[in-house]
Ligand code: SGN
């Protein structure tokens with residue numbers, strides 16, 4: 001059966017399908033800041049269980065080396081839409097960029113080829129979406145409770161919890177909003193589990209009493225690394241805020257007012273449930289009054305509880321979409337993808353957030369079930385990327401891939417056949433400095449074994465040998481034994497920069 005599927009798949013979608021209605025549908029569930037460490041298909045359940053996301057992995061392929069080109073929200077989304085690096089699609093950072101919606105994107109190409117296209121949820125590209133038959137997006141980062149949406153008909157506030165509301169909009173479009181004679185491509189894009197990690201009313205007590213294992217680098221001192229690792233502002237201990245991030249604000253008494261805008265958006269009933277959950281915990285916190293390392297440990301635990309509660313709702317969303325496709329007989333003709341805009345720190349190196357070329361940041365979860373193509377339960381360690389998704393989707397639909405896209409279709413890999421000339425090195429570039437969390441601009445190259453980073457504003461370099469140092473704790477850039485590796489990787493970086501048309505100077509003002 002598998003062989004026959006591979007054979008049919010190798011003929012290409014257009015030649016094996018009798019008509020356009022048989023072209024596969026695509027459901028792309030995309031979350032914001034979902035660390036692979038918090039998906040049980042990746043972690044084995046060390047922190048949490050995500051049964052519905054795991055089902056995609058059981059049926060399809062889990063990618064263990066999916067790397068983002070620029071580890072931050074808007075840029076990742078622009079890369080996915082265009083199949084081009086930030087310096088070519090023009091959206092290089094969250095603070096200064098606006099997406100040019102007139103440019104070529106994969107949804108536009110799918111739509112022109114007869115697909116129905118829709119996006120619901122977080123967009124974060126400043127300008128309005130183009131190339132979609134239907135869309136409703138959160139303004140900017142959006143809100144967890146009773147979020148506003150920008151829609152083609154103006155702004156609307158929708159009561160409920162963000163993850164559920166975005167799933168409702170997606171299901172409603174699948175059921176009632178689209179032309180059923182056409183194949184569809186749906187992007188269901190969650191705000192969760194983005195900072196400040198506010199759980200849904202039905203998850204407020206999940207993980208109560210659970211103590212999560214601490215990463216062994218929670219108290220990293222950043223020795224043996226260049227200055228940017230010392231200067232960042234993303235430490236749980238000193239940068240995570242008690243009020244907003246950790247919900248340690250009052251109300252402890254009847255007249256206390258919460259300083260958090262999100263809290264003020266809640267309905268009376270929501271606020272009552274929220275307070276009932278957090279008030280006794282906060283009272284216990286004030287009573288215990290942890291300090292120093294104990295405070296960091298306490299913060300880590302509350303961070304994990306709230307972050308993982310948000311993820312539990314995302315997993316529910318995946319399950320609802322899966323059940324709908326199953327119940328309507330569409331699952332067998334629908335490619336189902338789960339992905340996040342980048343990786344995220346869950347206390348490793350003492351951090352939250354992302355932005356770095358380092359592992360927990362550059363690696364994003366990617367799990368794909370392509371019925372008839374992916375071998376159930378398969379895993380892959382090739383260097384794949386968010387820049388490959390546009391071409392993969394076009395390939396799935398039998399749409400010609402434009403020559404100016406910079407990734408490569410994952411279809412052969414998904415069929416179990418990695419092309420012999422698949423990339424062995426990957427170019428990375430982060431631009432948002434100055435900016436939130438103060439991570440210096442850097443570019444670099446990552447291979448299966450090494451990570452070379454250049455903080456070009458201060459002209460500092462790092463090299464990590466991840467085979468010997470998987471936690472990236474000691475740069476061996478200055479170690480003479482690694483001089484040949486440094487030379488080779490610098491040459492590789494120059495080659496990649498030329499191939500990818502990276503301009504000599506940073507497009508952001510220095
Ligand atoms: C906000 C967050 C940051 C986060 C950025 C970008 N601060 O500024 O912690 O790094 O978004 O995130 S917050 O206090 O407003 O939550 S991204 O995922 O959109 O790139």
Ligand code: CA
Pocket residue numbers: 032033072073341342
């Ligand atoms: Ca993000």
